[in-house]
Amino acid sequence: MSGPLDPLIKAIARLPGLGPRSARRIAIHLLTKPEPSLTALIDALQNAKEQIINCSTCGNLDTLDPCRICQDDTRVQNKLCVVANVSDLWAVERTRAFKGQYHILGGVLSALDGIGPDDLTLGLLLERVQSGAYTEVILALNATVDGQSTAHYISDKIMDLVALAGDQDSGEDAITITRLAHGVPVGGELDYLDDGTITTALKSRSSV
Numbered sequence: 200m201s202g203p204l205d206p207l208i209k210a211i212a213r214l215p216g217l218g219p220r221s222a223r224r225i226a227i228h229l230l231t232k233p234e235p236s237l238t239a240l241i242d243a244l245q246n247a248k249e250q251i252i253n254c255s256t257c258g259n260l261d262t263l264d265p266c267r268i269c270q271d272d273t274r275v276q277n278k279l280c281v282v283a284n285v286s287d288l289w290a291v292e293r294t295r296a297f298k299g300q301y302h303i304l305g306g307v308l309s310a311l312d313g314i315g316p317d318d319l320t321l322g323l324l325l326e327r328v329q330s331g332a333y334t335e336v337i338l339a340l341n342a343t344v345d346g347q348s349t350a351h352y353i354s355d356k357i358m359d360l361v362a363l364a365g366d367q368d369s370g371e372d373a374i375t376i377t378r379l380a381h382g383v384p385v386g387g388e389l390d391y392l393d394d395g396t397i398t399t400a401l402k403s404r405s406s407v
């Protein structure tokens with residue numbers, strides 16, 4: 200298919216989770232609806248482009264830098280939750296179960312996709328950890344091979360920093376590295392889970 204709508208459809212199809220078929224449906228919807236949905240979308244995109252910036256501390260998207268989370272002094276200051284991307288930060292925030300600080304990596308290490316340490320904000324993360332501001336670093340990364348190898352990599356790097364600092368000032372070994380528990384999802388039935396999940400859940404069991 201080629202026509203005047205092609206550039207619009209191609210641009211929509213590049214968005215995550217959308218293929219050419221849904222891109223065509225969205226383009227037609229935006230252009231044929233009686234209400235001005237395309238104009239509203241253009242305005243929203245324009246506003247976002249002009250006003251939304253990356254927080255230079257944590258990498259969150261906000262209209263302020265530092266972002267509202269980094270500026271909020273009612274939050275716990277010494278716990279740092281490391282996530283792969285902004286949507287993961289928002290997922291953790293939605294739970295209201297964590298009231299500390301965040302660090303967004305900008306992805307995870309992936310040999311397959313050619314993403315190495317320099318493509319992520321690892322240097323900035325290590326600087327933050329090295330500042331001594333945090334007593335716990337929570338690695339809230341996906342339970343995928345790439346997510347877990349990234350967690351191991353970060354954990355090793357932080358342990359190296361801690362060892363170096365320990366050599367210099369025989370101080371308290373002040374930092375704990377944790378990761379999210381893996382295992383039985385809330386509402387999950389054992390009989391339906393795969394062997395790997397049950398094995399991991401057994402290994403991560405906790406006292407009741």
Ligand SMILES: [Zn+2]
Nearest residue numbers: 254257266269
């Ligand atoms: Zn921030």
